Amino acid sequence: xLSDLSRFVVYSLLKLTPDSRLAPxxxxxxxDTIKIFLLLAVIIxxxxxxRSYFPPERTKHIxxxxxxxxxxxLAALLGIVTxxxxxxxxxxxxxFVEAGVPLGVTFSFLISSPMxxxxxxxxxxxxxxxxxxxxxxxxxxxVAIVAxxxxxxxxxxxxxxxxxxxxxxxxxxxxxxxxxxxERLISARWSTADILKRVWLYVLIAIGIGGxxxxxVPEDFLVRYAGPRNPFGVPVAVAxxxxxxxxxxxxxxxxxxLMEKGMSMGTVxxxxxxxxxxxxxxxxxxxxxxxxxxxxxxxGIMTITIIGVGYLFNAIL
Amino acid sequence: MDIKVxxxxxxxxxxxxxxxxxxxxxxxxxxxxxxxxxIGEIARNGILSTPxxxxxxxxxxxxxxxxxxxxxxxxxxxxx
Numbered sequence: 001x002l003s004d005l006s007r008f009v010v011y012s013l014l015k016l017t018p019d020s021r022l023a024p025x026x027x028x029x030x031x032d033t034i035k036i037f038l039l040l041a042v043i044i045x046x047x048x049x050x051r052s053y054f055p056p057e058r059t060k061h062i063x064x065x066x067x068x069x070x071x072x073x074l075a076a077l078l079g080i081v082t083x084x085x086x087x088x089x090x091x092x093x094x095x096f097v098e099a100g101v102p103l104g105v106t107f108s109f110l111i112s113s114p115m116x117x118x119x120x121x122x123x124x125x126x127x128x129x130x131x132x133x134x135x136x137x138x139x140x141x142x143v144a145i146v147a148x149x150x151x152x153x154x155x156x157x158x159x160x161x162x163x164x165x166x167x168x169x170x171x172x173x174x175x176x177x178x179x180x181x182x183e184r185l186i187s188a189r190w191s192t193a194d195i196l197k198r199v200w201l202y203v204l205i206a207i208g209i210g211g212x213x214x215x216x217v218p219e220d221f222l223v224r225y226a227g228p229r230n231p232f233g234v235p236v237a238v239a240x241x242x243x244x245x246x247x248x249x250x251x252x253x254x255x256x257x258l259m260e261k262g263m264s265m266g267t268v269x270x271x272x273x274x275x276x277x278x279x280x281x282x283x284x285x286x287x288x289x290x291x292x293x294x295x296x297x298x299x300g301i302m303t304i305t306i307i308g309v310g311y312l313f314n315a316i317l
Numbered sequence: 318m319d320i321k322v323x324x325x326x327x328x329x330x331x332x333x334x335x336x337x338x339x340x341x342x343x344x345x346x347x348x349x350x351x352x353x354x355x356i357g358e359i360a361r362n363g364i365l366s367t368p369x370x371x372x373x374x375x376x377x378x379x380x381x382x383x384x385x386x387x388x389x390x391x392x393x394x395x396x397x
Contacts, residue, residue, distance in 0.1 A: 095360055170363065173375045173376065174375075177392065187382045190382040194382070
């Protein structure tokens with residue numbers, strides 16, 4: 001139905017001929033724009049309702065004094081459903097430490113939260129199909145669990161800024177208002193509009209670039225550089241992805257087009273994880289609570305595990 | 318009455334402070350509204366996601382979406 005609509009606009013309304021280069025690019029653009037925005041609106045709304053049941057205060061309580069491993073798994077899972085923006089990373093980090101959440105478990109949460117989120121999953125689902133979306137979710141969780149466990153094992157508490165351990169809660173009583181279901185719906189509508197307002201332009205630009213690559217770059221263009229048989233594809237993609245910072249909304253339509261032109265799936269997933277999970281702005285925010293060696297270890301472990309994921313999927317997909 | 322709005326300088330935090338001050342004014346009650354922007358101090362108050370609202374040492378709201386002015390008035394009235 002959507003593809004009929006986009007064909008109608010391109011060939012009947014604009015009267016473009018199918019053999020021009022512009023036509024398929026435009027058709028791709030119109031089709032993807034409508035599809036992705038529909039998916040985004042529906043899923044963000046649904047996830048926002050779920051999230052209203054998992055405020056960070058509850059997550060903190062669940063994770064406090066949890067043992068490693070079980071704690072890491074729980075933290076990574078809760079990272080998906082707990083609403084969190086990197087602007088609150090510092091108070092959240094201090095709150096977790098103060099409540100006795102182990103350092104490695106805290107990291108599992110901090111890694112999974114920006115990487116495995118509803119926007120990423122929706123876009124992957126819409127463009128690559130549900131299997132790839134599930135694989136991304138699964139490996140994203142795995143990276144968060146493993147990286148958090150390694151950080152926990154390395155006993156890096158000494159590289160957390162000292163003042164963090166000196167902060168003692170004032171013991172403020174929590175009397176957060178219980179929300180009625182109707183209020184949750186209203187909040188969810190607000191969150192959906194809020195997220196869409198923040199990402200729509202990136203999504204549109206990214207789909208535009210995707211459409212351009214779709215129509216103008218020859219098929220198999222990237223096979224030689226980033227196909228499954230180039231052993232350097234994954235590390236190069238990750239190295240390019242680390243300094244780039246974008247949310248999932250901006251990066252996915254681009255990697256979709258790259259994949260169409262021959263980039264292999266593992267390389268695509270690794271690139272995406274590097275872009276969403278490792279970001280300079282978040283590092284700068286976390287610098288307020290973590291010393292540079294710990295940030296470096298964090299970035300190093302993430303880079304290595306993400307490269308591992310890339311190779312794994314290039315080998316099996 | 319002691320009211321604290323907690324959050325660094327983000328847009329939502331400023332909006333929260335504004336709404337709280339309006340709510341206090343409209344309720345016509347005697348209250349001290351304090352804005353706390355220091356991150357360590359925010360964490361000490363048990364806030365995990367900003368902005369937060371504390372009335373008489375009770376955490377009434379934290380995070381986005383912001384409550385409505387009516388909701389803020391209810392939270393304040395509950396402590397009056």
